[in-house]
Amino acid sequence: MGSSMIKIAHVQLLPMLSGVQKVSLDELARLDTSRYKSFLICKEEGELTEETTKINVENIYVSRFVRNISPVNDFLALIKLYLICKRHKFDVVHTHSSKTGVLGRIAAKLAGVPKIVHTVHGFAFPASKSKLEKLVFLMMERIGGYCSNIVICLHNDDAKIAINEVGVNPSKVKVVANGVDCKRYSPPCNENEKQFLRSKFGFPVDAKVFVMVGRLWKQKNPLCFINSALSFIASLNDKSNVKFVIVGDGELRYELERLVSENGADDFFSFLGWRKDVELILKASDFFVLPSLWEGMPLAILEAQSCGLPCIVSNIPGNCLLVDDYFDGVKFDLKNKDGLSSAIKYFYFNDVSEMKLNSRRKIVERFDVERRVSVMCSIYES
Numbered sequence: 001m002g003s004s005m006i007k008i009a010h011v012q013l014l015p016m017l018s019g020v021q022k023v024s025l026d027e028l029a030r031l032d033t034s035r036y037k038s039f040l041i042c043k044e045e046g047e048l049t050e051e052t053t054k055i056n057v058e059n060i061y062v063s064r065f066v067r068n069i070s071p072v073n074d075f076l077a078l079i080k081l082y083l084i085c086k087r088h089k090f091d092v093v094h095t096h097s098s099k100t101g102v103l104g105r106i107a108a109k110l111a112g113v114p115k116i117v118h119t120v121h122g123f124a125f126p127a128s129k130s131k132l133e134k135l136v137f138l139m140m141e142r143i144g145g146y147c148s149n150i151v152i153c154l155h156n157d158d159a160k161i162a163i164n165e166v167g168v169n170p171s172k173v174k175v176v177a178n179g180v181d182c183k184r185y186s187p188p189c190n191e192n193e194k195q196f197l198r199s200k201f202g203f204p205v206d207a208k209v210f211v212m213v214g215r216l217w218k219q220k221n222p223l224c225f226i227n228s229a230l231s232f233i234a235s236l237n238d239k240s241n242v243k244f245v246i247v248g249d250g251e252l253r254y255e256l257e258r259l260v261s262e263n264g265a266d267d268f269f270s271f272l273g274w275r276k277d278v279e280l281i282l283k284a285s286d287f288f289v290l291p292s293l294w295e296g297m298p299l300a301i302l303e304a305q306s307c308g309l310p311c312i313v314s315n316i317p318g319n320c321l322l323v324d325d326y327f328d329g330v331k332f333d334l335k336n337k338d339g340l341s342s343a344i345k346y347f348y349f350n351d352v353s354e355m356k357l358n359s360r361r362k363i364v365e366r367f368d369v370e371r372r373v374s375v376m377c378s379i380y381e382s
Helices: 019-028 047-054 071-088 098-110 131-147 156-164 191-201 222-235 253-262 278-283 299-306 339-349 353-366 369-381
Strands: 006-011 036-042 058-061 092-096 115-120 150-153 173-175 208-213 242-247 269-273 287-290 311-314 329-332
Touching (some): 006 019, 006 071, 006 098, 006 369, 019 047, 036 071, 047 058, 071 098, 092 098, 098 131, 115 131, 150 156, 150 369, 191 278, 208 222, 208 278, 208 339, 222 242, 222 253, 222 339, 253 269, 278 299, 287 299, 287 339, 311 339, 329 339
Parallel strands (some): 092 115, 115 150, 150 173, 208 242, 242 269, 287 311, 311 329
16 A cells, blocks of 8 residues: 555444454554554444544444344445545445444445455354354345455464465465554552452452353353352352352343342352453452353454453353363363363362463463554555
8 A cells, every 4th residue: 555544444233342342443543643544443332433433433333233133224224434435435344243244345345445355253054053054144244255355363273264265365364363462451560459459349348259251141151150150159158259240231131130140149249241441340359250151363352361360261162262171260161061060160279370470471462452453554565
């Protein structure tokens, strides 16, 4: 690309601050403003757009964006995206998420955008429960792949799926891992800071604190976390020294809170909703849990590890590449109904201080966000 300002638009579905959106925010916040003019396209105003406004990103809204397939809304969203691309004459359109990613790439292709980039945050179709659903998602990904110049995969397993199942030309596929702000996401300086933060959030001073961060919907599988935690609590004689914290919100929150209350376990759980101080909650915690059904490369795991938390995660593509058993955490099999509760029991009763050191060291050495943004800029300008 030439020496003039590069106009780049990131396309997201919802303006929340979960992992997928934070990937965009982390990158947009670090782009050289003398080199890039940045835009964010999403459904509506929200926490994400509040943050992008602070860094002089121009926000554009497509009210017809919806998560589920909706022929009328999807067609109208496609037209709106096409008109936006034509009006602003973007040099780069970078899409995220499955359906929004397809609509964004088709619109950018039709509008003649020179470079179309898509980041795969985990393929949904391998986890589909019906052949028809899998076929629909696979065809969407194939259309999106055809319209892309570059498809960013967060790890080699998804790169293989992109090439072998989606049919993306291997020359288009790049593997670029997620990155973490290692200064912001760091372990507590000392025990006094940790205890201060526990007082701030209302966590028991001497408890073992297990935390999950993520949207409370099917993909993140929060029911698994709640049921496993309830099973573990029931097995304890002394029930005063454990706390389970859920950071995030979503359509399953009411069901989760009701389940906890029905089991008389409200004192053991804290539902904190979406937070802008996740790094402080992680500093106040001891262990991180993520029982997802599918993932790309979960930023939540990387952020927890950067804060020195050993991680208990489901043994699925994406998760399994980030956690080495008994080095920086442990993986459990989703088919084993006692898998997560057994892992919680292990971490509760054993000294895992070495895992904490290993977690932090790995992130600093391999997953720093500054390194990732440098790679992405090279892709944009190549």
